[in-house]
Amino acid sequence: MRVTHSGRTVEVQNGETVLDALLRSGENIPYSCKAGSCQSCRMRVVSGSVPEAAQVGLKETLRAQGYFLACSCRPDGDIEIESDIQVQSVVGVVRARDRVGEDVLRIRLEIDDELDYAAGQFVSLVRSDGLARAYSLASIPGDPSLELHVRRMPGGRMSGWIHESLGVGDAVSLRGPFGSCFYVPGRPDQRLILAGVGTGLAPLLGIARDALARGHEGPVDLFHGALVSGRLYGVDVLRNLERCHRPFRYHACALNESQGDPETLRVGAISDIVLSSVKETLATSRVFLCGDPGFVNDLRKRLFLAGASMQEIHADPFTPTGSTTDAN
Amino acid sequence: MSTLYETLGGEPAMQAAVELFYRKILTDERVSRFFEDVDMEGQMAKQKAFLTMVFGGPSEYSGKDMTEGHSHLLDQGLNDSHVDAVIENLGATLSELGVDAASSKSALSIAEGARDDVLGRRGS
Known part of the structure; x- marks a missing residue:
């Protein structure tokens, strides 16, 4: 079995954990308890799959995103993993802007590429000069556009610019998605x-x-x-x-x-x-x-x-x- | 002989145990200020690792980590009385979980063994 991490591939010996294999190869991976409880060695699988045992104790939102604990992971196939989350970049064109509250604008953006997100996550909106701010998505993946709610902050550079200058037809860059506050299907009777x-x-x-x-x-x-x-x-x-x-x-x-x-x-x-x-x-x-x-x-x-x-x-x-x- | 960790039901039981324990700690005025962390999940993960060790589960307990993890609290006045309170709460958690007296006593003595590490009294 082989593990690929930040461009390097390491052979995992029989019965060895991903953490031990990475440490053995000289990588600097944070860890502490090595027993699956402190979560210091949390990583994310991007291709292949990890055994169930490697995700025990993680919240379901983290499991759904492929997070696992390197110290509890004895892979049964080749996997590619990362320490940081992978970020997508898309360009969004403003299709609608509506004042929905005293100081809140609802912005609808049509994007040029697919953005693989879960409802409830957020994106970073990046202006052409590099100024960036995080906004939560109010849309769900099936919607034709992304929806953001922008409250005008006193003296806020980004929100001020969005409220005053960002018009229908204008384009902005978006990076994301980020965050682990979303719904995972299952237990449909739960409140x-x-x-x-x-x-x-x-x-x-x-x-x-x-x-x-x-x-x-x-x-x-x-x-x-x-x-x-x-x-x-x-x-x-x-x-x-x-x-x-x-x-x-x-x-x-x-x-x-x-x-x-x-x-x-x-x-x-x-x-x-x-x-x-x-x-x-x-x-x-x-x-x-x-x-x-x-x-x-x-x-x-x-x-x-x-x-x-x-x-x-x-x-x-x-x-x-x-x-x-x-x-x- | 099976460990208390196994008897209680392994990892899922540790999750339930740490929730009981952390609720007690956060509502105990003697020690709550040391545990009020914006990162509640991170705080609980550390406590879960500690309970897993105390209950005889898989653990790589490091007294050194324990000392380093608490050194900033010594400046805030952490002392024996606070360790006493935490161990008292652990005892209450164990009895709430229905742990028998003998197992409880052994778990508490393991926790007691961490006292000098926590308070930075172990020679370096």
């Missing part, structure tokens, strides 16, 4: 809990549509939070999704609202609303959290402490880029 603030709605919308398109039957609850109800966006799309798919429910949440119509708006902190709504089913639910890192990290911890399994919490904190003037 899905999706919660996000701001443009955290973008990946959640993709994940919900993807799960429903794949025949998910369990309840799909999407919570979207904002300071005031006027800052929520995409309400029509979500209400429409609710009408078309019985398992789907949209929960609009606003923090500062004197009174909401209990039918359509829930008033309070979105994290508290999520916790109080889903507490009983948490131990068996699958959770997706997207948006502001403070919100995501806090709710992840609270849901875990309330009984959700960490293996079932998929999170995408939107880490801001550098200083405020640099933010997207």
Whole structure:
């Protein structure tokens, strides 16, 4: 058996692990426990397949992307592996730009080549001068175009340029996909809990549509939070999704609202609303959290402490880029 | 004689065990601040490796790694009382998992063996 890694091919001896073979050949691979638990030696298979034992303990989103642990991998055929994720590059042409919220633009891009992505992942949008920012995909792979939601950030160079200058017919470069916050088919009866603030709605919308398109039957609850109800966006799309798919429910949440119509708006902190709504089913639910890192990290911890399994919490904190003037 | 790791059910049981353990640690005011990490998954992976070792599962325990991994916490005041609290939580986890007294005692003594590495008292 042979393993190819960063252009070099190494012979794996009988019973030897991929990690040991690579180390023996002098490669510098990070590792620690060598027993399949610390995940320091996580790598990704790009051609061939690895035995099931090499993926034990990894989250299903990572298994779906071909990640495995080199220390637990005794291959039964030739494989090619990599340490870093492989990134695709495509060119996207703006086909539509619509203001969907107070300061949010929905951009639809037609791409020149296929982009192999999962709904919920993100891409890096690269301007011709090299300025790059990450945006989540709100589309699903079957859609004719990629959909991004761009919130105008105060002093944001990229978001300011997109809002002011990027027009229909213009082209931008995209690199990706990145991220492990997406739906993996299986367990169709499980409850899905999706919660996000701001443009955290973008990946959640993709994940919900993807799960429903794949025949998910369990309840799909999407919570979207904002300071005031006027800052929520995409309400029509979500209400429409609710009408078309019985398992789907949209929960609009606003923090500062004197009174909401209990039918359509829930008033309070979105994290508290999520916790109080889903507490009983948490131990068996699958959770997706997207948006502001403070919100995501806090709710992840609270849901875990309330009984959700960490293996079932998929999170995408939107880490801001550098200083405020640099933010997207 | 089978190890506690095997008796409990191997790797999947370690996942369940580490979740119980980490919940206890995070809600224990004596030690939670040392374990509040934005990278919760990375933090749990390390704890899982430790529990696997303590339960007699496949492990390449390195006292040196243990010392290096905790040296920055010594500056934040990590001391014996915190190790006591962690071991107490481990004991509570074991009893919640229904581990018998004898196995529990042996697992706790293995954990106790890491104390000097964690606190950087092992001669280099």
